[in-house]
Amino acid sequence: MKAFKFSIALALLTTLILTSCSDDDSSSFTPSASDISTTIDENPANGANIGTVSTNITGTLSYSITSQSVPNSFDINSATGVVTINDASNFDFETNPMLTANVSVTNSSDTATSMVTVTLNDVDDIASFLSTSRADYEAAAAGDWVSITASEYNALAMSLNNTSKLGTSDQDYEDASSTSGASDPFTIANDNGETIPSGSYVFAFKYHSMGDNPSANKVKVSSTSITDGYGDLGGLLPASVTGNNFAVLKGNDTALGSEGFLGIYYLNSIGFKNLVATNTYNYGSGDTNSLPNQVTGGATLLYQGLSSTQKQWD
Numbered sequence: 462m463k464a465f466k467f468s469i470a471l472a473l474l475t476t477l478i479l480t481s482c483s484d485d486d487s488s489s490f491t492p493s494a495s496d497i498s499t500t501i502d503e504n505p506a507n508g509a510n511i512g513t514v515s516t517n518i519t520g521t522l523s524y525s526i527t528s529q530s531v532p533n534s535f536d537i538n539s540a541t542g543v544v545t546i547n548d549a550s551n552f553d554f555e556t557n558p559m560l561t562a563n564v565s566v567t568n569s570s571d572t573a574t575s576m577v578t579v580t581l582n583d584v585d586d587i588a589s590f591l592s593t594s595r596a597d598y599e600a601a602a603a604g605d606w607v608s609i610t611a612s613e614y615n616a617l618a619m620s621l622n623n624t625s626k627l628g629t630s631d632q633d634y635e636d637a638s639s640t641s642g643a644s645d646p647f648t649i650a651n652d653n654g655e656t657i658p659s660g661s662y663v664f665a666f667k668y669h670s671m672g673d674n675p676s677a678n679k680v681k682v683s684s685t686s687i688t689d690g691y692g693d694l695g696g697l698l699p700a701s702v703t704g705n706n707f708a709v710l711k712g713n714d715t716a717l718g719s720e721g722f723l724g725i726y727y728l729n730s731i732g733f734k735n736l737v738a739t740n741t742y743n744y745g746s747g748d749t750n751s752l753p754n755q756v757t758g759g760a761t762l763l764y765q766g767l768s769s770t771q772k773q774w775d
Contacts, residue, residue, distance in 0.1 A: 492518050494566050494573035497544060503554040503581040504589035504620075505546055511535070514542035514575045520568035527574075530561045535577060537564060544577055554583040555622060555771055586773035587664065587709060590616045594709070603712030606666070606680070608699040614707040617665050618767055627657050627766040628723040633736055634669075634765055642671030642730040643762070649731070649744040650724030650752055651762055652687050657721030661768035663694055665709045668725060669732030669763035670701040679748065680710075680766070681724035684717045688743055691724055691750040712775060723766045724752070732763040 497512040514524060514537075524542045529535055534557075536547040544564070551557055564575040591598055594609040601607050609617075618624055628651055643649075657663060666680050678698040683690040695710045725731065726748045738759045743752035 490571075492516070492571040492573040494518075494564065494575040496576045496578070498576075498578045498580075500580040500582060501552075502584050502589075503552055504584065504586060505549050505552050507546055507549045509546045509549075511544040511546065511577065511579060514544065514564050514566060514577075516542070516566045516573050516575075518566060518568050518571045518573055520570075522566055522568055524564060524566045526562050527565050528563045530559075531557050534560050535562045542566065550620075552579070552581060553586075553622065554581045555586075555773055557581070558583075585775045586621055587617065588774070590620045591709070598709060598711060601711040603714075604695045605711045606695050606698050606708040607711060609665075609707045609709050611667075611705065611707055613709075614665055614667055614767075617709065621664075621767075621769050621771075621773055623770045625658050625661065625768050626655070627663070627768055628655050628725075629653070629761060629763060629765045630655055631765075633734070633761050634763055636734055636736060638734045638736060640669060640671070640732045640734055640763065643727075643733055644730055646726070646728050646747050647744045648681055648691060648724055648726040648747070648749045648752060649742055649762055650681070650683075650687060650691075650722055651764075652741045652743055652755070653761065655723075655765075657682070657717055657723055657766070657768050658770060659719050659721075660716050660770045661721070662713045662716050662770075662772055663710065663723065663766050663768045664713055664774065665707070665767035666698070667705060667707045667765050668698075668701075668727075669705050670703060670727075671730035671732050672703055674701040674728055674730070676700045677728040679726040681726055681750075682717070683722045683724070683750075684719050687722050688752050689750070691722075691752065714772070716770070716772070723764075725762070725764045733760045734763065735759045736761050 494516040534551040562577040680694040
């Protein structure tokens with residue numbers, strides 16, 4: 462009888478021990494997911510891989526982004542946990558030097574969270590948006606004008622922060638009116654209100670040439686008035702070809718302290734269009750810093766610059 466009671470007691474004790482161990486094993490599981498922390502250059506490509514969130518949760522998993530420091534910056538594969546760039550324009554050092562996102566992963570029963578942190582390196586934004594001309598730009602010295610393509614000029618106008626168009630509006634530059642050429646060497650500036658905002662850096666330029674020219678033309682800038690105080694911006698423009706010519710300035714470190722005026726010294730055959738009769742321009746003979754002569758009657762010289770109030774290059 463005693464042996465029987467002992468056997469029952471032993472069985473109960475064993476059951477209690479096994480149950481206790483099972484409960485301990487179950488309660489010791491803590492769902493977790495890995496964080497991602499990485500540093501990349503600004504201006505990456507859409508879809509670039511940032512990393513993969515891993516987890517100790519098993520079964521059929523579902524990943525989602527629950528919040529982002531800058532909306533729509535990141536995307537995540539809901540089945541694999543691969544994090545990618547959704548909107549590359551947000552990955553701009555001058556605007557967002559660090560971007561973060563919170564990620565949730567679950568199998569319906571267990572849930573874990575992860576933090577994604579991307580720190581940006583500051584790079585030369587002009588170089589980032591050049592393709593065909595990038596090597597020439599990177600090899601140039603500060604103050605050099607480098608030939609670029611029309612698509613590169615337009616990419617810079619759209620992609621750099623706080624950009625303004627100067628000298629001639631897109632509407633006037635692209636007007637369907639016929640183009641004529643002014644042949645004598647002049648320094649000239651459109652007096653049409655398309656001025657350089659105060660605190661701006663001029664970094665790109667385009668103009669229409671009626672013929673091929675050697676490297677002799679210059680970009681001119683004044684912070685004094687439409688008629689006086691013009692000086693060279695950078696070195697000579699690259700040799701021109703008939704039609705539109707595009708260039709970017711390497712390493713402009715000087716911002717205008719007040720509203721400025723953009724002009725051009727051209728050796729020969731800059732294009733112009735006769736548009737609104739009230740349009741005027743000022744000019745001076747040869748390579749000069751003074752434009753004492755004003756012409757009315759609608760002629761608009763075909764040149765345009767890009768400037769930004771934020772220096773985004775080396």
